[in-house]
Amino acid sequence: MASMETFECIRKRRAVREFRDSHVPQQALMRILEAGRLSPSSKNTQPWHFIVIRDRETLKTLGGLSPTGRHISGAPLAVAIVMDHAKLPEIDGARAAQNMVLAAWEAGLGTCWIANWDEVRVKKLLGVPKDLDLLTILPFGFPTVLTVRRKKMRKPLGDITHAEMFRRPLQGFASDA
């Protein structure tokens, strides 16, 4: 099983929308699901469900139902994150998702967050009860080499950090832009 130090994993992770034609090993999927399961949540309510989708027809259909998620169609696997009467569904769900994304990256797998879809059809396709909320669908697969080499574009640290109060500059820090 591949391994990577935590900060290196955070630094190197890239959004991945093109996947190699290889299946996701069972051990890697286990790590992804465990990373979600072990996440923190409001009052430890763990208000999540993870639907693992490997059926090629379902993946293709999901890609077609997600305007920003066409790449689901080309992924060997996706995990739908469903929130179950959560008090802070987006915060709890996104923290679990980020754990899963990093565990996946350590195992060599990439993904890209899906933010919109045909709500009625997708919930019906996945059998999600009406009173539960679909947070996202994360497609997972091994990235193409080209994707991984892409430069990460971010604001410099000085533009987003403050000391004690908003707009007071934080001294002694500089990062690569």
Added chain:
Amino acid sequence: MASMETFECIRKRRAVREFRDSHVPQQALMRILEAGRLSPSSKNTQPWHFIVIRDRETLKTLGGLSPTGRHISGAPLAVAIVMDHAKLPEIDGARAAQNMVLAAWEAGLGTCWIANWDEVRVKKLLGVPKDLDLLTILPFGFPTVLTVRRKKMRKPLGDITHAEMFRRPLQGFASDA
């Protein structure tokens, strides 16, 4: 600088509300801020600001203004995450926060998410403009030994995983409860 493999970091991380009386090294703070800066966000808008708070009086006051965040008072440092006209503020902010939490844990530092506070007073104290949103305040510090040894309580994997459709059991997986 301490290091830890990613999945191990996710697995071992604990909520920390009691901190040792040691300051946060500059290099560790740098890692925390970089982990936030390098996070993914909707359309890479990076709609966040990080206010680093080390002033003892400010930390004490923040603890008093946060019903679930009294432990800020005892932390050597806190980072307030402020969202700047984000389309998905909770999702983008929570993913950045989770990156910061894991980078901190790798460096030996713990935190616990703060979910409520006196909005008007805290924003005034930190000089946050009215049109920006405070997502959370994360206190950081070295955890007491007792906290780290606590068992992590989570639902078993079988209760939260599904195959292809909701309520269809996922075969071949089992985790320690």
